[in-house]
Amino acid sequence: YGLAWTYPGWVQSAYSREAADYIATWLDGARQNNVSVSYIGLSQNERPPCATPSSCDSVMAARKAFDAHGHKQVKIVAPDAFQSPLPSDAEMIHNSQAASEAVDIWGIHADELYGSVEPWMTQPGAKPLWNSENEAGYMGVRFLARALVRAYVMTNATGFISWPLTNGAFEHLPFMDNILPSHATQPWSGAYNISTHIWAFAHHTQFTQPGWLFDRAASRLLDGGGSVVTRRSPDGTHFAAVIETVPCEDMPVCATCDIRFPPVKCPNATSAPQIVTIKVPTGVNAVAVWESDTRSDSDHSGWFLRRADLEPSSGAVTLSLPVGRLVTVTSQLNKGNKGKYGPPPAPAPFPVPYSVNFSQPSVLGSIPKFFLDQRGVFEVVDRPPYGRVLRQQAPEPEVVWIPGPTSPITIIGEWSAQSYRVSATVLLPPSSSGDNEERFIAIGGLVTSSGIAVNGNQPDSGIFLRISDGGNWRLQRAHGSGATLCNGTLPLAKSWRDVSLEFKADGRITAVVDGSVIANVHDGYYRNGWAALGCGWNECLYQTFRIEAVGDKALPKPGAH
Numbered sequence: 001y002g003l004a005w006t007y008p009g010w011v012q013s014a015y016s017r018e019a020a021d022y023i024a025t026w027l028d029g030a031r032q033n034n035v036s037v038s039y040i041g042l043s044q045n046e047r048p049p050c051a052t053p054s055s056c057d058s059v060m061a062a063r064k065a066f067d068a069h070g071h072k073q074v075k076i077v078a079p080d081a082f083q084s085p086l087p088s089d090a091e092m093i094h095n096s097q098a099a100s101e102a103v104d105i106w107g108i109h110a111d112e113l114y115g116s117v118e119p120w121m122t123q124p125g126a127k128p129l130w131n132s133e134n135e136a137g138y139m140g141v142r143f144l145a146r147a148l149v150r151a152y153v154m155t156n157a158t159g160f161i162s163w164p165l166t167n168g169a170f171e172h173l174p175f176m177d178n179i180l181p182s183h184a185t186q187p188w189s190g191a192y193n194i195s196t197h198i199w200a201f202a203h204h205t206q207f208t209q210p211g212w213l214f215d216r217a218a219s220r221l222l223d224g225g226g227s228v229v230t231r232r233s234p235d236g237t238h239f240a241a242v243i244e245t246v247p248c249e250d251m252p253v254c255a256t257c258d259i260r261f262p263p264v265k266c267p268n269a270t271s272a273p274q275i276v277t278i279k280v281p282t283g284v285n286a287v288a289v290w291e292s293d294t295r296s297d298s299d300h301s302g303w304f305l306r307r308a309d310l311e312p313s314s315g316a317v318t319l320s321l322p323v324g325r326l327v328t329v330t331s332q333l334n335k336g337n338k339g340k341y342g343p344p345p346a347p348a349p350f351p352v353p354y355s356v357n358f359s360q361p362s363v364l365g366s367i368p369k370f371f372l373d374q375r376g377v378f379e380v381v382d383r384p385p386y387g388r389v390l391r392q393q394a395p396e397p398e399v400v401w402i403p404g405p406t407s408p409i410t411i412i413g414e415w416s417a418q419s420y421r422v423s424a425t426v427l428l429p430p431s432s433s434g435d436n437e438e439r440f441i442a443i444g445g446l447v448t449s450s451g452i453a454v455n456g457n458q459p460d461s462g463i464f465l466r467i468s469d470g471g472n473w474r475l476q477r478a479h480g481s482g483a484t485l486c487n488g489t490l491p492l493a494k495s496w497r498d499v500s501l502e503f504k505a506d507g508r509i510t511a512v513v514d515g516s517v518i519a520n521v522h523d524g525y526y527r528n529g530w531a532a533l534g535c536g537w538n539e540c541l542y543q544t545f546r547i548e549a550v551g552d553k554a555l556p557k558p559g560a561h
Helices: 017-032 057-068 089-094 097-102 141-155 197-205 255-260
Strands: 039-041 075-081 105-109 129-133 166-168 182-186 191-194 227-232 239-244 274-279 287-293 305-310 316-321 325-330 354-357 372-375 378-382 388-392 409-412 420-427 440-447 463-468 472-477 484-489 497-503 508-513 516-522 530-535 541-549
Touching: 017 057, 057 075, 057 097, 075 089, 075 129, 089 097, 129 141, 141 197, 141 227, 141 239, 197 239, 197 287, 197 325, 239 274, 316 325, 409 440, 420 440, 420 530, 440 497, 463 497, 463 508, 463 530, 472 508, 472 516, 484 516, 530 541
Parallel strands: 039 075, 075 105, 105 129, 166 182
Antiparallel strands: 182 191, 227 239, 239 325, 274 316, 287 305, 287 325, 354 541, 372 409, 378 388, 388 541, 409 530, 420 497, 420 541, 440 463, 440 530, 463 472, 472 484, 497 508, 508 516
16 A cells, blocks of 8 residues: 655646656556555545646546556545535545546545544445544553444445554654554664554454455444454355444543544444344354453553354354453464564663764665654765765655754654764755756754654754855754854865764754864753754755764854854
């Protein structure tokens, strides 16, 4: 499954023919590398796939481009967006016969499948309906346990996608509160966390196979609250029923969700133990029972436990389920495995001093160890005549999903770091483009946010030493257009420069270029944060990089600047 969140700058618009050709070429690359892609989500992630309510040409253009590149087997999922506001993105496509024919699956985001899908989506003969991005993970494992059962029960949704399977990024970045079902924030220590969300999925995924079918007659809301969803093998000999009895009081209070999903917040909730009777296929002599106490929350010991098998009586089994349970009943006695695993590596501080020489043997085309790009693309490349270097590769701003940092930036280290020195050997190669925009290269520190306008509109942050190709420099807040703390001019350089920034916990900041102190200021606006490398939308090269801890010893006073 592929879904474009960002396009390269030359595409210019997600609605253009170039965008359709770009995705088709991406599919070519996947095929060349033996990666099988079966589905493409057709929007710029939650952006309308139609340019206007009356113009869905981009949907047809995508289908034509995929077919022309030999990808007729790739199905289109649309709109891959929310249902509100109306007219919804799905309704725009539905109202265009040609666009509707190009779409194979309706993909709706979040939990608006709870009572607010279009009526024509659930009619007999309608296209398959998927919850193509579920946000239950943000609202807790109990909500997820309930949502996984009810997606089909309430709207006939046969697909349920939650992301990411594994999230590897630093703490305090956007989406790191999405714990589905594992995340790792310290690549230097190897520490990671597995959430109990994984067992909510296991109740379904460990007892079905591709090709199994939903059983509508055995999937319903329970009379006393709760719900059950049932799947059967194609030959009808095996089944797996998943039952939830999560009460309404266990649902999260979420102001954003109340605004976005007003129709039904907690329908048919359980308030008392439930008696559930399940008829089993002929020939089934025993069923396995796997049970989780959803109120165990993050305690893995209360999740996905094998209970005693049940023997059918008169072709059925009956269970008494307490409030707050998630239970799988299946004829597959040899399925299900919780496994036993040792504890993950313990968290550890970032290993300072840390240094890297990019000219040393390294994997070409790779992001260097421990760096995390926030915008632009920083890769290790061979760049004649300068040798092997770290280079910012993006020549122009991307067509982004949501506003981000104003120019390329990559971060490293720990968000809590306060007193440290960051240094690098840098170079701005001569430009032959003739553009009039300022070309610059930068190093920084005390970066506390991603600059991505999501989860609270995080602004650009940090302190940066920014050097232009004309020799002008300035020490400034934030990577973009933050306040200038001081500035000056350096002699023109035709070769590499050694630059460093030193930060003290008391707010002192010292900038050094080629061994000379050019700035020594006090600014307490930012007190902690990651180290960073940055530049404009231009070529910039880095040969070495280093972070080291510093004490409180005062540095020499700089000259006039």
